[in-house]
Amino acid sequence: MIPEIRYAKAGDIQIAYQVFGSGALDLVVVPGWLSNLEIFWEDPAFARFLRGLGSFARVIIFDKRGTGLSDRVTDSPTLEERMEDVHAVMDAVGCKRAALFGYSEGGPMCALHAVTYPARTSALIMHGSYPRRTRTDDFPWGVTAEEVDRFVDSFERDWGGPIGIELRMPSVAHDPAVRQFWGRALRMSASAKTARILTKCNSEIDIRHLLPAIRVPALIMHATGDRTTPVACSRYLAQHIPGAKLVELPTDDHVPWIGCPDRVLDEMAQFLTGAHHAAEVDCVVATILMTDIVDSTRLAGELGDAKWAQLRAAHNEAVRRELAGARGKEIDNAGDGFCASFDGPARAIRCARAIRDAVERLGARLRIGLHTGECVLEPGRVSGIAL
Secondary structure, eight states: OOOOEEEEEEEEEEEEEEEOOOSSEEEEEOSSSSOHHHHHHHHHHHHHHHHHHTTTEEEEEEEETTTSSSSSSSSSOOOOOOOHHHHHHHHHHOOOOEEEEEEEEEHHHHHHHHHOOOGGGGOOOOOOOBBBBBOBBBBBSSHHHHHHHHHHHHHHHHTTTTTHHHHHHHHGGTOHHHHHHHHHHHHOOOHHHHHHHHHHHHHHOOGGGGGGGOOOOEEEEEETOOSSHHHHEEEEHHHSTTTTTEEEEEEEEOTSSSSSSHHHHHHHHHHHHHOOOOOEEEEEEEEEEEEEEEHHHHHHHHHOOOHHHHHHHHHHHHHHHEEEEEETTEEOOTTTTOEEESSHHHHHHHHHHHHHHHHTTTTEEEEEEEEEEEEEETTTTTTTTTT
16 A cells, blocks of 8 residues: 655645655655656555665655655755755654765765754665766866756656666566556656656765764765766765775665665664664465576587677577566576576577577577466575475
């Protein structure tokens, strides 16, 4: 059940927020670039992550001004103005003091709040964030102005689709359901014009001068393979925030609910409560498909490295095309085989036949196995007897 949407007033702006969870401490979640509170809960991985936060905290989450269910804005809101959104929702729920968790662009806003209102900030947590967005001679890890312009220009051409998914969540970027969710989340969070305004605002962020003044406990987390924001940005944060703890996560995914969300939740729970987070496990009945190229070693030797690489690339494209058409979810692509899951055996069987035929047209033969049984669903992987 989706938590009730409520509204708080920040000046003349209505800010949409939700409150959920059963923990003893208050945790304010500040989303990144764009958000929509209702759409968040449509994605199983995101909903699972939010429930995880609620297992050890009373969670207060909101759509920043200009995004999601909050009032739209026509100008470019400053970081200070957006920080007042935090106060508005805290006051609305009677929260005097809270830990602040900001991921991506939400991080600098939380850091500014920690410096400006230390009495109302019990702890600071930043994930996949940065002290400055754009590159300078003394901060070579930011994006270039040209990269910002190219990203903004892509809104004119591609808005409505899953813009930036390959950089923000590469491990699931080929999953049709995730792509559909991300495209819908962006559409429902902002128009292309608003996204352009907010992206330009974020490109002006620079809080480096504030970092030494942060006096609350700070936890900094970052994916080592982050393709949107290099891990060096969080290393800089940890080096300049007194006493900050840095955790580098073994994933390429920028967003906290993909990659290793249980590790993120566990680090947060330990940091805030001193206790470990009990990971949520989902068990479902699913149909698992496994493929393997027949006599791949011999075939690779006959074709040579170049032609074998071309065949594998064409094979991967064909398999992913058929998986997308049958709503299959890619689990793994190790060596020359695929593992995928389906919520029904009929689609899995039809997909297996289509994959077999497509790969045979490329000049290769496949072994394909199907099995239906109980599986344990975890972000980024599936385990259980059915495999």
